[in-house]
Amino acid sequence: MRAKILLVEDDASLIELVTYNLEKEGFDVVRTGDGEEALTLAEEEKPDLVILDWMIANLSGIEVCRRLRRAPATANLPIVMLTARGDEADRIRGLETGADDYMTKPFSPRELIARIRAVLRRLRPALSGGQLEFAGIAMDTTAHRVMRDGRTVQLGPTEFRLLRHFLEHPGRVFSREQLLDAVWGRDVYVEQRTVDVHIRRLRKAVNAGPTGDELPDLIRTVRSAGYSLDATPAVQAA
């Protein structure tokens, strides 16, 4: 899966330079030079990361950063700030406002790429690593292959994306609505209960043991909240 980057910048030559380098590295790039528009695009395009210049039209980069953090839909979006202002105070302010990294112009495109990859490696392992692993489940995202304790697991496309989402955020509980957003896509209309059915299909595939017996269920149902990938068995004897 290609990662999508939202580039918020109004210097034409920089746009060109950065876009060229990002695309060469296999990223999809969405651009704007306008602060207000950046907020809209962040919601609608669902980028995997934002590169944000401090000096842009309509809203300062720092204000965009603050609003992105405040809106629930984008609160977790990784942000790399980019600016001509090299003051220590500015850098600290940027980082404390919620930016994940901060680079000062002039900068090396290769270092920018390296820093973006470092951030994505953390936030969306599937985007840069290719290998995800949790409690005996291993997924190779590039080869589209899943193994449980060494045995290959056969999954349909939707179950694959569902599992990948869980593997990217192990332990965390997602509501049906959140799962529909993240796995099916924002503007798809399907019944919430459809999630249940795919959870069941995923469980069936992942928990199937070698001789028909059941392996421990790693998908936890949290009543009235959703589901999570979880190693701890629901019931603890003793």
Add this chain to the structure above:
Amino acid sequence: MRAKILLVEDDASLIELVTYNLEKEGFDVVRTGDGEEALTLAEEEKPDLVILDWMIANLSGIEVCRRLRRAPATANLPIVMLTARGDEADRIRGLETGADDYMTKPFSPRELIARIRAVLRRLRPALSGGQLEFAGIAMDTTAHRVMRDGRTVQLGPTEFRLLRHFLEHPGRVFSREQLLDAVWGRDVYVEQRTVDVHIRRLRKAVNAGPTGDELPDLIRTVRSAGYSLDATPAVQAA
């Protein structure tokens, strides 16, 4: 919860400077100037983050970084590299080897702190939110999980919300009416006595000891006033 930082550095004045600033900001600091020892400490001390100088004794910083990433126990440990070498190539090499951030000497201690916080904010949501804790009860709101003295506690949805409310305002006494408002919702009509029943269910779940014995009750009944989460023993000689 205080975060523990492993500082791998062999310049005495830098050690002092960084340690002073980290401790002032509320971090626990473990130090070494030796690459081999750094690997051992990373395993044994289980730090939340490593600050790693490139030039250290026995093993280069980059090699330490590589080995930390390779060992399963430390593969996810956040690493901030720190060095006098300002070459772009070095920075990129550091980031690509698995460092989460990279700073060049001379650097501002405050910026270092800001970057450490930015990394931890991502990696350890527990350190900056989502985690509630009081007198041996720990609740992870994103994982929807509750522990008492390390043992997981099983709660129904209503008891979960009830406990969360108490954990968000420890020590404070709430009337049944206030609890109904906060936990059930403003426009729900249920008997006030229903609160008693859920308090009882919550107590039963939270105070259950490992072998059937009772742990100290942390929910205090305040006669003709309500309930509160409270560590003070129920019986007070007076």
Add this chain to the structure above:
DNA sequence: CAAGAATGTCACAATATCGTCATAAGTCCC
């Protein structure tokens, strides 16, 4: 184009949880 796979919904079964009540057990004040 046809077979097979994948998908989304539904109806119904299986559980878990909820709210209420009756009754027991405390607590306070005189």
Add this chain to the structure above:
DNA sequence: GGGACTTATGACGATATTGTGACATTCTTG
């Protein structure tokens, strides 16, 4: 100690939520 209250507890029917199998439809892929 005896009311007058207030809270604790166990039981139970009512509800809400989730699990499951089946099925029609759409998508893939030869």
